[in-house]
Amino acid sequence: MLTITLYFFIIIVAIQFSYYLFVFGKFAFAKTQKSTPKRIPISVIVCAKNEAENVARFIPLLAQQDYPDYEIILIDDASSDNTLEIFEEFEKQYSNIRLVKVQNNEAFWGNKKYALTLGIKAAKKDYLLFMDADCYPATKDWITTMSAQFTMHKTIVLGYGAYEKKANSFLNKIIRFETMLTAVQYFSWAKTGHPYMGIGRNLAYKKEEFYNVKGFISHMKIRSGDDDLFINQVAKSKNTAICFSPESFTYSQPKTTFKGWFTQKRRHVSTANFYKSFDKVQLALFYVSQLLFIILPIILLAFQYQWILVLSLIGFRYLFSWIILGFSAGKLKEKDVMYWFPIIEIVLIFTQLNIFITNIFSKPVHWK
Known part of the structure; x- marks a missing residue:
């Protein structure tokens, strides 16, 4: 034995x-990315539900991006705090911000995919760049660097969504290591020609990819997966690129308790059950x-x-x-x-x- x-x-x-x-x-052994800015029109889409504190801090950073042609679509998904009021003030302040107000719908109650669908339909640009409401770009060149990976055939770009470093926190190191390992996996498989997921904290794709599969319709009843399930469905070797230049990173505030992080990971793991075989x-x-x-x-x-x-x-x-x-x-x-x-x-x-x-x-x- x-x-x-x-x-x-x-x-x-x-x-x-x-x-x-x-x-x-x-x-691991990939060469440093070198890319030429495309300057293509971009719609940055941010969906928020009860994120008043985060959006007040981070939306101005989006509005300061060094990019010639982009709009910001802010989606308020029936928030019960003052997220909507903050969005309305930003809409008045910045000419390239447009607001989408989502009312609770009995058929899609609390479904982020429904809110995102309305935001995507409202976007005027053909290329979409997604970020979560609790995220911010690492640099003013975030849009430039991510959009540079688009080509005639590469219509999906997978980015890296990192977490802030917290000193003297072992939990923070666990969270960042797990996030790094996940990125290594989906970046590596994409480079082998088998892309299987992306993260909503930093993800871009051409609008036609969304409409070609009728949006999230095939997994609308699954509450999670607006990012990874969608990419699992549409991404192929020919249409998917990765972006790992530091200028393209986004950052989020990590969970500060093991219970909070454990709950978050439970959602992510449950979604993987619906991936391709x-x-x-x-x-x-x-x-x-x-x-x-x-x-x-x-x-x-x-x-x-x-x-x-x-x-x-x-x-x-x-x-x-x-x-x-x-x-x-x-x-x-x-x-x-x-x-x-x-x-x-x-x-x-x-x-x-x-x-x-x-x-x-x-x-x-x-x-x-």
Whole structure:
């Protein structure tokens, strides 16, 4: 039995090696992006529900973008705070801001996709750039850098939505590492020709992509997934580009409690159940290989079975994964989280296991 366990462990290390080198390596070793500004007309779309404090801080940053032809579509999704009033003041202040007011609809109660659909229909430009209400662009060149990736054939651009750094917070490092790892995965798979998701905090696509599939209609009843489910449906190797220049990043304020972050991750994980079969399999295989990489060597070392070989395999796995993720973290300006890599990885593996189990017995709460 121990011999079989050892062989199984070797297979797991081989699977991990394949993921890191042949998939994640596509992004880790990618050259620095160089792009020529396109200056194409852009509609920036921001959907907010009860985000008064955030929009008051961040919308002015959008209005200060150094870009010649863009409009900002502000969508108020039936907020109960003073988000709408703040939006109305911005509409008066900035000539390129237009407001979409969404009333509660019985058929689409609390559905962000319904609100976004109204905003997209109101947009006058053919190219759409999305950001969440609790986000802000890293630079005044955010629109310029993201839109530069559009070409005649590349009509979808996947960006990076980072989280702010909080000093002396281990939870913050966990959140940023998990966000970085997720980005490495969807950037890398996009570079292999299998794009499978994007994030609404930083995402762009041509309006025709939305209308070609009748918008969110195929998954309108699923509360989440206005970003990743939509991209999973429409993205292909020929029409998808990635953007990882630091000027294109957006930043959000991270959760400050484990409970808040855990609830957020429950929503994200539940949406992945509706991905295409190949994408669900590759994500599941990677996670299972991570989990077994922790469990199997514990069993082997407990019985002191081939312990030199087991320790060598552990060291080899951490060497190549640390190198690949280290290069990736450098591209995404997240190098500091790599000092905690082994510990954070273990925390994430068992947190995700907890999420899987919890989601079986109760449904996560979505857009309120």
